[in-house]
Structures are given as structure tokens and as C-alpha cells.
Amino acid sequence: MKDLYEKFAYDYDEFGSIDEYLGDEKTFLNKIFSEHGVKNVLDCACGTGQHIYMLSQSGYNVWGSDYSKSMLEVASKNLEKRNYDIPLNQCDFRFLEQKFDMTFDAIVCLTTALPHLHTDEDLLLALRSMKNRLNKNGLLVLTQGTTQFTLSLPSIEVVVNRPDFSRVFVKEHNDEFQTIHVLDLFHSTERLENNQYDIVYRILLEEDYKSLLSQAGFTNVQIYGDYNMNGYNENSWRLIVVAKA
Ligand SMILES: C[S@@+](CC[C@H](N)C(=O)[O-])C[C@H]1O[C@@H](n2cnc3c(N)ncnc32)[C@H](O)[C@@H]1O
CATH class of the missing domain: 3.40.50.150 (Vaccinia Virus protein VP39)
Known part of the structure; x- marks a missing residue:
């Protein structure tokens, strides 16, 4: 796994x-x-x-x-x-x-x-x-x-929003699975970087x-x-x- x-x-x-x-x-x-x-x-x-x-x-x-x-x-x-x-x-x-x-x-x-x-x-x-x-x-x-309720919400969610860092969830689902694309954006002079993690959940x-x-x-x-x-x-x-x- x-x-x-x-x-x-x-x-x-x-x-x-x-x-x-x-x-x-x-x-x-x-x-x-x-x-x-x-x-x-x-x-x-x-x-x-x-x-x-x-x-x-x-x-x-x-x-x-x-x-x-x-x-x-x-x-x-x-x-x-x-x-x-x-x-x-x-x-x-x-x-x-x-x-x-x-x-x-x-x-x-x-x-x-x-x-x-x-x-x-x-x-x-x-x-x-x-x-x-x-x-x-x-x-x-x-x-x-x-x-049921959170599955009906808009598919983009800003989860963290600081001057140096933002974390955004982009979500999609069908009847059986939900995928959360986690986008991490580091936007300070010390750390300028972005990463994406894709997590698939069984609903x-x-x-x-x-x-x-x-x-x-x-x-x-x-x-x-x-x-x-x-x-x-x-x-x-x-x-x-x-x-x-
Ligand atoms: C979304 S995180 C939640 C972590 C923690 N429970 C919390 O509340 O912050 C999901 C966690 O489940 C763990 N996990 C996923 N599948 C697992 C498995 N088959 N056995 C043990 N841990 C698992 C992941 O490694 C991860 O740490």
C-alpha cells in the first residue's frame, strides 16, 4: 500500500x-x-x-x-x-x-x-x-x-490562508469515491514552493x-x-x- x-x-x-x-x-x-x-x-x-x-x-x-x-x-x-x-x-x-x-x-x-x-x-x-x-x-x-451536506458544498475550499502559506482543497466525487486534491502554496521569501497531494476516500x-x-x-x-x-x-x-x- x-x-x-x-x-x-x-x-x-x-x-x-x-x-x-x-x-x-x-x-x-x-x-x-x-x-x-x-x-x-x-x-x-x-x-x-x-x-x-x-x-x-x-x-x-x-x-x-x-x-x-x-x-x-x-x-x-x-x-x-x-x-x-x-x-x-x-x-x-x-x-x-x-x-x-x-x-x-x-x-x-x-x-x-x-x-x-x-x-x-x-x-x-x-x-x-x-x-x-x-x-x-x-x-x-x-x-x-x-x-451528505459537505458533499453538496462548492468544490473549492480555502482551508488555510496566512501571509506565508495557503492550503486549498479542490474536491470532486462520484457516488462511491471522493478525491481531495490538497494544494499547498508556500509564498514567503524563505519558502516559495507548491505541492499537491491527492487523497481518494471511499464515501x-x-x-x-x-x-x-x-x-x-x-x-x-x-x-x-x-x-x-x-x-x-x-x-x-x-x-x-x-x-x-
Ligand atoms: C487525514 S489523516 C488523519 C490523522 C489523524 N487521525 C488526525 O486526526 O489528524 C489520515 C491518517 O490515516 C492514516 N492511515 C490511512 N490508512 C491507514 C491504514 N490502513 N492503517 C493505519 N493508518 C492509516 C494515514 O497515514 C494518516 O495518518
């Missing part, structure tokens, strides 16, 4: 530093985790370590893994700088049991990570692998920005998750449309899935 983040990883945090997570995402995770007595959490698509940092600050015992070695290198530096010593593993989330002997109270796979897999076969492999690494009644949390909406999660053996599937726990609907900006192993 190709690592789409091999080069992108080193500029990924131009979205905002790992300290700049949304407070309501933190409140949401703390609420559902405290309701279920969660102590040990695996972030199985940890990227540059943003949620590892957030969850560690909230007092959970956190492990991180990701497919991309580059993302893990950036995560490791980010966490080291903030004096957090967190175990990080290079691991494809379709095969978590290859790197993790232990099981967790919760596994998170956040910010449109699962849809990097394109076939039902791979998606089920990943969801079963996550279920297999969860304790009985353990929680799986998946989040994404792709929703997974409410019914797809319900069906896949039930086939993988999960129960109590809840789908929210925001971090205030409002239900998902046709106007939602986010799709947040919580399911029990």
Missing part, C-alpha cells in the same frame, strides 16, 4: 499545531469515555499525534499507531517536544493484532482515516481487526468531515457504517452529526460513529 502522507506529513501541521484541537471534540470524547469507564485508548491512525496529545492531557493511557512512517516520525517529535513519552507503532489498521498483544477500552480512528480503504473487504478487515483489539463492550470511535455515510459495523460484530451503533451529540442528518457537517464491541 502506498503511503500518501510520505511527504505531506512534514507539512501536515500547517492545518494548525497539535495543540489547536477543538475543545468540543475533547469534551465529546471525555464524556463518552467517562460514561464507559475508559482508561486505555489506542489511536490507530494517529497522524501527527494531535489526539494522542489531547487524550494524554485528559489523563488516559494512550497508544498510537499509523501506517505512515513519516506521520509517526512527526508525531514522535511533536510528543517529545511536549514531554510525552507515548508508545508509537507503525501498523496498518487492518492488522492491529500483528503489533498489539493487548486489548483496549477504546480505539479511535479519527478525521476521515478509515475511508482510505476502498473495498468492503478491506473495510471489514479493518473493523474486525479493531473489534479484535477491544475489550468486551469496548468503544470504537470514527470521525469524518464527509457528510461512507450513515447506512454504510451501520451495515459494515454490524457485519464486523459491533453493536449499539450511534451516529452523531456534531460533537454536541446531535443526531446525524442531511445538514450535518460531521459524521461521528460510536460503536460497542
